Amino acid sequence: MHNEIEKILISEEEIQSKCKELGAQLTEEYEGRFPLAIGVLKGAMPFMGDLLKRVETHLEMDFMDVSSYDGGMRSTGEVKIVKDLDTSVEGRDLIIVEDIIDSGLTLSYLVDLFKYRKAKSIKIVTLLDKPEGRTSHIKADTVGFEVPDEFVVGYGLDYNEKYRNLPYIGILKPEVYGG
Numbered sequence: 001m002h003n004e005i006e007k008i009l010i011s012e013e014e015i016q017s018k019c020k021e022l023g024a025q026l027t028e029e030y031e032g033r034f035p036l037a038i039g040v041l042k043g044a045m046p047f048m049g050d051l052l053k054r055v056e057t058h059l060e061m062d063f064m065d066v067s068s069y070d071g072g073m074r075s076t077g078e079v080k081i082v083k084d085l086d087t088s089v090e091g092r093d094l095i096i097v098e099d100i101i102d103s104g105l106t107l108s109y110l111v112d113l114f115k116y117r118k119a120k121s122i123k124i125v126t127l128l129d130k131p132e133g134r135t136s137h138i139k140a141d142t143v144g145f146e147v148p149d150e151f152v153v154g155y156g157l158d159y160n161e162k163y164r165n166l167p168y169i170g171i172l173k174p175e176v177y178g179g
């Protein structure tokens with residue numbers, strides 16, 4: 001699988017050290033508040049695990065499965081809820097954990113939904129931000145790394161459901177997706 005990767009953009013070590021840094025920030029900010037951390041599946045799964053291990057205050061976790069890319073490289077423009085939360089967000093301090101903000105469509109949909117459901121506060125933490133991809137007005141409160149306007153895979157991010165289990169973020173060789 002690794003020989004299908006053209007270039008590593010962010011190494012495993014860089015990701016782990018960022019999780020430690022961001023986990024310490026969340027510990028300080030949410031001490032004594034019992035926030036609800038919401039992982040946006042499937043992509044955020046590795047980041048959610050590594051980040052929240054580094055948070056040293058009580059928190060609750062839940063997951064929402066939403067999809068808009070259908071495994072491909074372009075947003076369909078439509079965000080589908082595949083699995084909703086089990087927990088009510090009303091009156092809660094939310095930490096949305098994402099792997100990437102690209103067009104911003106997924107997060108603007110989720111933020112509107114959680115506001116409508118009367119969350120007390122909403123913080124967006126994303127491992128990756130691709131500002132050049134943005135088509136909707138959404139800004140993360142905390143960003144791990146900025147990435148260029150290229151399709152990235154690894155550490156939760158897929159192409160046709162593959163590569164999510166890579167421990168780093170990289171770019172595929174063009175021949176893998178017929179480019």
Ligand SMILES: O=P(O)(O)OC[C@H]1O[C@H](OP(=O)(O)OP(=O)(O)O)[C@H](O)[C@@H]1O
Pocket residue numbers: 040041042043044066067068069070071075098099100101102103104105106107158
């Ligand atoms: O800012 P956007 O353009 O909306 O893109 C970001 C979203 O795209 C990916 O999810 P995807 O829909 O591919 O589902 P997945 O996480 O299950 O792969 C990623 O995990 C984000 O949730």
Ligand SMILES: Nc1nc2[nH]cnc2c(=O)[nH]1
Pocket residue numbers: 069100101102103150151152153154157158159
């Ligand atoms: N795998 C992957 N999924 C995405 N969803 C939005 N942007 C991207 C990207 O660059 N890579």
